[in-house]
Amino acid sequence: xxxxxxxxxxxxxxxxxxxxxxxxTLLRPAPEASDEAWHxxxxxxxxxxxxxxxxxxxxxxxxxxxxxxxxxxxxxxxxVADAAEVAQGGAA
Amino acid sequence: xxxSALSLLKNALGRNLGWSPVxxxxxPKPHYDVVIVGGxxxxxxxxxxxxxxxxxxxIAVLEKGYLGSxxxxxxxxxxxxxxxxPGNEPFYEFSMKLWEGLERELNYNVxxxxxxxxxLYHSDSERDALIRRGNGMWMEGVEAELVDxxxxxxxxxxxxxxxxxxxxxxGLLQKRGGTARHDAVAWGYARGADRLGVDLIQNCAVTGxxxxxxxxxxxxxxxxxxxxxxxxxxxxxxxxxxxxxxxxALPIESHVLQAFVxxxxxxxxxxxxxxxAGHFYISQSDKGGLVFGGEIDGFGxxxxxxxxxxxxxxxxxxxxxxxxxxxxxxLRAWGGVMDMSMDGSPIISRTSIxxxxxxxxxxxxxxxxxxxxxxxxxxxxxxxxxxPAARFFRLDRFERGHLIDEAGAGPQPxxx
Numbered sequence: 001x002x003x004x005x006x007x008x009x010x011x012x013x014x015x016x017x018x019x020x021x022x023x024x025t026l027l028r029p030a031p032e033a034s035d036e037a038w039h040x041x042x043x044x045x046x047x048x049x050x051x052x053x054x055x056x057x058x059x060x061x062x063x064x065x066x067x068x069x070x071x072x073x074x075x076x077x078x079x080v081a082d083a084a085e086v087a088q089g090g091a092a
Numbered sequence: 093x094x095x096s097a098l099s100l101l102k103n104a105l106g107r108n109l110g111w112s113p114v115x116x117x118x119x120p121k122p123h124y125d126v127v128i129v130g131g132x133x134x135x136x137x138x139x140x141x142x143x144x145x146x147x148x149x150x151i152a153v154l155e156k157g158y159l160g161s162x163x164x165x166x167x168x169x170x171x172x173x174x175x176x177x178p179g180n181e182p183f184y185e186f187s188m189k190l191w192e193g194l195e196r197e198l199n200y201n202v203x204x205x206x207x208x209x210x211x212l213y214h215s216d217s218e219r220d221a222l223i224r225r226g227n228g229m230w231m232e233g234v235e236a237e238l239v240d241x242x243x244x245x246x247x248x249x250x251x252x253x254x255x256x257x258x259x260x261x262x263g264l265l266q267k268r269g270g271t272a273r274h275d276a277v278a279w280g281y282a283r284g285a286d287r288l289g290v291d292l293i294q295n296c297a298v299t300g301x302x303x304x305x306x307x308x309x310x311x312x313x314x315x316x317x318x319x320x321x322x323x324x325x326x327x328x329x330x331x332x333x334x335x336x337x338x339x340x341a342l343p344i345e346s347h348v349l350q351a352f353v354x355x356x357x358x359x360x361x362x363x364x365x366x367x368x369a370g371h372f373y374i375s376q377s378d379k380g381g382l383v384f385g386g387e388i389d390g391f392g393x394x395x396x397x398x399x400x401x402x403x404x405x406x407x408x409x410x411x412x413x414x415x416x417x418x419x420x421x422x423l424r425a426w427g428g429v430m431d432m433s434m435d436g437s438p439i440i441s442r443t444s445i446x447x448x449x450x451x452x453x454x455x456x457x458x459x460x461x462x463x464x465x466x467x468x469x470x471x472x473x474x475x476x477x478x479x480p481a482a483r484f485f486r487l488d489r490f491e492r493g494h495l496i497d498e499a500g501a502g503p504q505p506x507x508x
Contacts, residue, residue, distance in 0.1 A: 047344055047346055073393075
């Protein structure tokens, strides 16, 4: 893991300030969606060996949820964006 | 060559020139009845039991590196069957029983040492949880013993009993638990499988799974196409990557777990000790090094190396439990890729593809399971039906809501 994550609000911070939530590519299904859709959302993971997009929370700083794009093989962090901005259509 | 005291003596007198290679290095054949992907402990054990117990001998094990180059060769070597849940405990006890006869079975010294596994408790509620776990073990006929503070002190006088935050009040002991020599387990199964005619094919990475009419017909590899009647996946931390070749998504995330070993010391720690205050476990190898580890690093990783923050955390836990550890030098650290499942329990299962079988999701507990995992996976592949001890480890349990969640942590793999 790269030792720094550049928080869009706080700047570069040690990664120990952040907590990982998991895969950010999954979209929560509608409440009435099928059991298959919910099973896929809750349990199934792409788990790629390479570039992955995840939710991390800056628990030791601004406490915002972030969308972090990083490489699971090299631990390079490629981009970081605020999760709310991404959800509202901003650039990842 | 069968190993015995006589063969050892004969070869010692013959200047050790008479030993032969322990397994062949065959060229892959165009087709096998069963192909196993992954030449680690579980894959090799599966091939061994398929040939030995189920009469399937036209088998290949495909390994992308060398045999035993993954987690089976880099773990803390702990063997135990002290689980709580009825879905898990019979399986791990089956494994424990196989461990107890493994050296005779394989004619190979796996250095099984049943030195006892002690889980410490630090509060009344932790004691109650361990009593519950011990009762869960007794329900499956497995001996467990609650040891009080003075009893623990007699066995392990070097522990920090009066830690201000986590005083040691007692522990749960499984006397039959212990350690085994991890490499020897892989080598023993590899030798046994080879002698039964299994082709062990190293430096052969699987790059694709070829399917026709909804069935697997073979695998594309770096050494060409290899056809198969049935395909078993035992790829541990890389299970998701291999399953993706068959368009299967798994309930697994890959995480890194570190293990550490110190310089060699005279015998000082006689048991396997698990610290209940954090997640720290330690034992002493026959070479004298202290072997220890802690939690996974906590984020998805295929890097096979850990990060220093976790290393520091693990050492702090160790020193909190055994203050004398602060004087010991660490020699080596490893990181292995763990197939963390969504409920913390493994998968030995059929899949949605008729002749494709899956063995995965071992989290950081795969080593102790090696014999039973191999036996039960072989049973499934040979007979098409799950072995009774592994019948709860189905892939579709997540869909059906029959999770086996020892930690009660929910679908968050980094918390198991």
